[in-house]
Amino acid sequence: QSFKLLGFLDVKNVPCARESVLYGSLGSFVMGLGHFLATSRVRRSCDVAVGGFICTMLGYWFYCRYNLAQQRIRQRMLKEGMKNRIFFEGTYLDPEKKQTGSERSDS
Amino acid sequence: MANRSQLGFQDASSPIMEELVQFHDHALMVALAICSLVLYLLTIMLTEKLSSSTVDAQEIELVWTILPAIVLIMLALPSLQILYMMDEINEPDLTLKAIGHQWYWSYEYTDFKDLMFDSYMIPTADLPLGHFRLLEVDHRVVVPMESPVRVIVTADDVLHSWAVPSLGVKTDAIPGRLNQTSFVANRPGVFYGQCSEICGANHSFMPIVVESAPLANFESWSSLLSSQ
Numbered sequence: 001q002s003f004k005l006l007g008f009l010d011v012k013n014v015p016c017a018r019e020s021v022l023y024g025s026l027g028s029f030v031m032g033l034g035h036f037l038a039t040s041r042v043r044r045s046c047d048v049a050v051g052g053f054i055c056t057m058l059g060y061w062f063y064c065r066y067n068l069a070q071q072r073i074r075q076r077m078l079k080e081g082m083k084n085r086i087f088f089e090g091t092y093l094d095p096e097k098k099q100t101g102s103e104r105s106d107s
Numbered sequence: 108m109a110n111r112s113q114l115g116f117q118d119a120s121s122p123i124m125e126e127l128v129q130f131h132d133h134a135l136m137v138a139l140a141i142c143s144l145v146l147y148l149l150t151i152m153l154t155e156k157l158s159s160s161t162v163d164a165q166e167i168e169l170v171w172t173i174l175p176a177i178v179l180i181m182l183a184l185p186s187l188q189i190l191y192m193m194d195e196i197n198e199p200d201l202t203l204k205a206i207g208h209q210w211y212w213s214y215e216y217t218d219f220k221d222l223m224f225d226s227y228m229i230p231t232a233d234l235p236l237g238h239f240r241l242l243e244v245d246h247r248v249v250v251p252m253e254s255p256v257r258v259i260v261t262a263d264d265v266l267h268s269w270a271v272p273s274l275g276v277k278t279d280a281i282p283g284r285l286n287q288t289s290f291v292a293n294r295p296g297v298f299y300g301q302c303s304e305i306c307g308a309n310h311s312f313m314p315i316v317v318e319s320a321p322l323a324n325f326e327s328w329s330s331l332l333s334s335q
Contacts, residue, residue, distance in 0.1 A: 008138070021139075054144060061133075061136050065133065069129075
């Protein structure tokens with residue numbers, strides 16, 4: 001099942017989308033309300049709220065996607081490392097064997 | 108394959124397709140931000156009286172020049188990154204030729220042995236229960252998983268297009284021309300695609316099925332087919 005904002009953004013299945021929209025809404029509310037309480041200008045506060053929504057949403061989106069990209073790279077490296085460990089175990093290319101070998105030579 | 112009434116992408120089965128899906132999500136988030144702004148501005152315009160005593164608007168002109176430029180850069184940079192990633196020169200383990208005909212595909216594996224076969228759609232009347240209508244073929248393209256595969260696409264008669272959405276591949280098959288594409292299937296599975304260039308009456312009935320299998324299974328399949 002999917003829930004699509006404005007008919008196209010699937011916030012349930014796209015990573016970081018749900019949090020971005022929720023944080024954006026919170027940021028919009030806080031900034032809009034704060035501006036109104038400070039200035040009592042309704043129209044300008046609405047403008048600030050919309051601007052705050054866009055900036056907070058995009059800001060959290062970039063932050064979350066950057067972390068997600070780093071996590072995916074780490075996952076790929078881990079997967080490759082596990083595959084190589086199984087592949088080379090017991091052979092002269094086994095990195096664990098090289099480590100224990102160097103420890104023995106040191107002692 | 109796509110489910111009934113599916114609008115979004117199929118699950119990615121290659122690293123390039125994963126990147127394309129990520130970029131698509133990123134582009135849609137930017138689109139959501141822009142649409143929200145436009146909707147808000149429309150609402151403002153429709154609820155206020157039209158009056159303007161503005162003669163000079165340097166600041167707003169600056170804002171609505173620089174902001175769209177920033178948005179375009181935010182979209183262009185990852186797009187170019189993926190574009191160049193798709194064209195990276197890798198050393199493929201296997202070269203496969205896909206030739207489009209009216210109305211079937213033929214495949215040639217000529218790296219090690221001369222292995223060639225035709226791939227016709229299984230008609231609905233002959234389809235076993237539980238199989239996918241208009242997508243199943245009599246001979247699937249089998250490729251080893253997690254190995255770069257080069258596909259050379261051409262056609263024998265009219266324009267066709269060899270497309271497998273979950274692998275992120277779509278290449279036109281043009282008579283007299285060899286087009287090259289490559290992919291890496293990063294998991295075992297069966298991936299469906301359909302001809303993507305109008306080619307006559309049975310254009311919708313010449314599907315493509317790629318089966319990704321471990322290398323040992325691929326080797327036994329190719330030996331079996333070569334011996335027949």
